[in-house]
Amino acid sequence: MSQQEIKRTAEFIAAATRGFTPEAGIILGTGLGGFADCIDVAYSLEYKDIPGFPVSTVEGHKGRLIFGTVEGRRVVAMQGRFHYYEGYAMSQVTFPVRVMKLLGIRCLFVSNASGGINTSFRTGDLMVITDHINLMPNPLIGPNMAEFGPRFPDMHGCYDPQLIARATAIAEREGIKLQYGVYVGGTGPTFETQAEYRYFKAIGGDAAGMSTVPEVIVARHMSLPVFGMSVITNCGLSDEPGDHEDVQRQGRKAGERMGVLFREMIRTL
Template identity: 85%
Template sequence: MLEEIKKTAAFIDARTQQFRPEAGIILGTGLGDFAEQIDVKYALEYKDIPGFPVSTVEGHKGRLIFGLLEGRRVVAMQGRFHYYEGYAMTQVTFPVRVMKLLGIGCLFVSNASGGINTSFRVGDLMIITDHINLMPNPLIGPNLAELGPRFPDMHNCYDRELIARATAIAERERIKLQYGVYVGGTGPTFETQAEYRYFKAIGGDAAGMSTVPEVIVARHMGIPVFGVSVITNCGLSDEAGDHEDVQRQGRKAGQKMAVLFREMVKGL
């Protein structure tokens, strides 16, 4: 696996003339339009990158974008991979491993999620302060000791300094923020109301089908992480889950997320 990661990173380095991004960004469902904020220098289709899976979910365009955002070099995943697509966890998290070798010093993750906290409303941005993992752990199997320890600590896996910076930016830009714990499940079914009640009972504020594996792997490699959930539906309501509506709500709230991410990258 390590040799495959190195091979892929070397391929990308050659195609991007060793662009060396400072930050990585993972764009979730309905949030791919954020890529339009980036002054693109290179764009690689996932299907053309050795070792990369291919996005199969509507709303995930499947491109790795290299460019400038507020004068900083970034690499953005316009679409991610999910366990429910049938990929192994090593495949789901493979791009994060590669981004580390490409040079990123921090990782920004975003997702569309269902609100559990009854004070949340559709369109809110929730800063992820912690997570509960209900998926297979991506570190199961032989440890890649060259990249990180066998038993990585997950205390403060969402960087407190980055959260404080986001709070200050939101106050200045008059963006309302929520804060909470993200529950990561396998999907692809939207959760039952009983499951949402269970998630609430164990301390969750929002639930989704991604993010947690990528964060675990990033922390395994010592990469600071900042995460945002866009609340696209309220899980405890009687409304049925709808992927098209999730995408639609994600695009609307994504405008606020774009301001937040731009300003945070600017301050790196």
């Protein structure tokens, strides 16, 4: 997607929302769309009605861009994201992050459902993402959009340490148990084999999924601070087979705790 296409889409959205300027962007993953209920909605746009936007094809991703307030702060939330395995180019997968930046966001919150690799994790745990390992094509391959960021962006601290510290303090106050770890991003759409999970563990992964990393890379290219959270919806090294319906179910169960954390973090931006 070209810079011109990104600008045109941002201009369309700005006109449709009467110049609503969000402070934070939120990407809601599989089974986590319920957080939208925490938003005092001012505008809601279907992806299919937004020029240049792909359309989510995955069950559990509603496909709406929601503008409103959370704890008095202006936000834009993606209720459903796009994935490389749906057949989209990486430029399409990350297109909304570019658009949200032009709309005015100053930080990005990302969430996903993932399979636990760390053997101390349990189904339903919330894992704060401290770093990632990218096993997908890098979304910055191709001509650099110099208007957004440098050719070779640094990825140290790509998950903002200050936001992680804030989440830790809020969780302690609210009695929410957090895990911390490295997220491994793969292409999907197959759930990982046992051998792949063992490989991910050997290279330093704590949880694995099929999203998030491309969006974070593009956000950091634009110097946006990022906070990421995974809901551990299954334990990958167990003998239980992967099941998308169960992933959605576990995501919804953990979504309430994640919602408390996100609301408080947004309130104190």
